[in-house]
Amino acid sequence: RVVAVIMVGGPTKGTRFRPLSLNIPKPLFPLAGQPMVHHPILACKRIPNLVQVYLIGFYEEREFALYVSAISNELRVPVRYLKEEKPHGSAGGLYSFRDHIMEDDPSHIVLLNCDVCSSFPLPDMLEAHKRYGGMGTVLVIKVSAESANQFGELVADPVTHELLHYTEKPETFVSDLINCGVYIFTPNIFTAIQGVFTERRDRANLRRMNSFEALQSATKALPVDYVRLDQDILSPLAGKKELYTYETLDFWEQIKTPGISLKCSALYLAQYRYTSPNLLASGDGTKTASIIGDVYIHPSAKVHPSAKIGPNVSISANARIGAGVRLISCIILDDVEIKENAVVIHAIVGWKCSIGKWSRVQASFYLPSVHLPFPFHLNKLKLHVSNQAEGDYNAKLGITILGEAVAVEDEVVVVNCIVLPNKTLNVSVQEEIIL
Numbered sequence: 001r002v003v004a005v006i007m008v009g010g011p012t013k014g015t016r017f018r019p020l021s022l023n024i025p026k027p028l029f030p031l032a033g034q035p036m037v038h039h040p041i042l043a044c045k046r047i048p049n050l051v052q053v054y055l056i057g058f059y060e061e062r063e064f065a066l067y068v069s070a071i072s073n074e075l076r077v078p079v080r081y082l083k084e085e086k087p088h089g090s091a092g093g094l095y096s097f098r099d100h101i102m103e104d105d106p107s108h109i110v111l112l113n114c115d116v117c118s119s120f121p122l123p124d125m126l127e128a129h130k131r132y133g134g135m136g137t138v139l140v141i142k143v144s145a146e147s148a149n150q151f152g153e154l155v156a157d158p159v160t161h162e163l164l165h166y167t168e169k170p171e172t173f174v175s176d177l178i179n180c181g182v183y184i185f186t187p188n189i190f191t192a193i194q195g196v197f198t199e200r201r202d203r204a205n206l207r208r209m210n211s212f213e214a215l216q217s218a219t220k221a222l223p224v225d226y227v228r229l230d231q232d233i234l235s236p237l238a239g240k241k242e243l244y245t246y247e248t249l250d251f252w253e254q255i256k257t258p259g260i261s262l263k264c265s266a267l268y269l270a271q272y273r274y275t276s277p278n279l280l281a282s283g284d285g286t287k288t289a290s291i292i293g294d295v296y297i298h299p300s301a302k303v304h305p306s307a308k309i310g311p312n313v314s315i316s317a318n319a320r321i322g323a324g325v326r327l328i329s330c331i332i333l334d335d336v337e338i339k340e341n342a343v344v345i346h347a348i349v350g351w352k353c354s355i356g357k358w359s360r361v362q363a364s365f366y367l368p369s370v371h372l373p374f375p376f377h378l379n380k381l382k383l384h385v386s387n388q389a390e391g392d393y394n395a396k397l398g399i400t401i402l403g404e405a406v407a408v409e410d411e412v413v414v415v416n417c418i419v420l421p422n423k424t425l426n427v428s429v430q431e432e433i434i435l
């Protein structure tokens with residue numbers, strides 16, 4: 001019996017996802033037309049003998065209530081949201097619900113970070129885990145040496161696949177093999193987490209005997225019940241024949257910013273070709289819009305037959321796409337209206353936005369692999385990439401993001417901007433963050 005646990009975090013963790021996380025918990029933001037957390041849940045469904053999926057986080061319960069009941073019915077596997085009173089860290093959060101998790105008497109616990117985009121090769125990983133015979137198996141991938149330091153870097157034995165060394169986001173390069181945030185554990189993981197608590201308590205008691213040291217460490221110590229899976233469990237257990245690695249050669253991305261979510265949406269749309277081709281728009285017939293490449297259109301959206309859509313476009317519920325509209329590489333959220341002959345390229349258009357006739361909402365540089373049917377000049381503008389506040393992070397990626405209910409009036413051009421909710425743009429803007 002297998003129980004899956006998806007760590008969804010909470011509101012304070014989603015700040016880099018602004019302005020889109022102002023409306024919706026980040027795990028419910030749609031990628032390829034489905035909430036982010038939907039993709040790992042579907043992957044869990046492929047695990048033999050899966051009995052339960054838990055989402056653990058510190059968002060309000062009501063934010064997940066509708067979603068978990070809908071997905072439980074759809075998959076016929078119970079999905080439940082468990083709310084932590086306060087953040088306990090990635091391992092502490094798991095531990096705080098050990099009684100719930102152990103109720104089903106699982107032989108294995110699949111643990112996933114919600115903010116990763118992957119093909120989640122869970123059945124194969126579970127088989128490998130059983131062969132290795134350890135307490136845990138970590139999904140790993142090779143990335144470029146320059147990007148590795150944003151992740152947990154690790155060294156594995158090339159023959160036995162044992163995890164030999166683990167360092168979380170190291171300052172100096174260790175390895176280009178990184179932790180994907182997807183794990184399989186036996187229930188012994190709870191004993192390992194308990195061990196961290198006991199050690200911390202013992203250390204705190206010792207310190208109490210030495211009041212000077214106690215004063216010094218009180219300022220930097222983590223709360224006793226805050227346990228991080230990576231630093232507090234993986235690092236100390238590496239090289240002890242407890243942990244093993246399973247390398248994926250398939251796609252994997254971490255979803256920290258809206259800009260990356262556009263890429264992840266493309267990856268999941270491409271995956272639909274194999275897993276759920278029925279979700280991809282076909283564009284056959286004279287009454288439907290021209291469709292290019294992978295496109296998702298919610299059944300309630302209205303798209304004019306003369307619009308041209310794709311590749312990498314997802315259109316959510318009740319959106320209205322007018323005559324002659326051109327959409328390339330974008331996420332169009334619920335209730336958006338895009339009027340005649342507007343163009344959206346490499347952008348995320350928030351809930352209830354309206355884009356006027358002949359307007360353009362786009363990135364300043366985007367090199368589409370398709371031929372564009374209109375003059376498109378690459379903008380040579382240098383982006384300000386250094387020293388930026390977190391909110392500016394997306395600008396580096398070359399994308400335009402409109403928050404909820406932004407109105408772009410007719411014939412306005414918006415290039416590489418992040419626009420906060422409820423703004424009206426009546427003049428063209430470029431390279432700006434509009435607060």
Ligand code: GDD
Nearest residue numbers: 007008009056057087088089093113114151152179180181
């Ligand atoms: N429920 C709950 N409670 N979830 C949490 C908490 C908590 O207190 N803290 C973090 N999470 C969730 C986050 O939402 C995320 O899904 C996951 O746990 C890991 O978050 P972090 O601990 O902030 O780590 P990270 O995302 O910066 O990096 C981790 O994931 C990378 C892969 O995406 C590390 O494990 C890296 O080594 C790894 O490469």
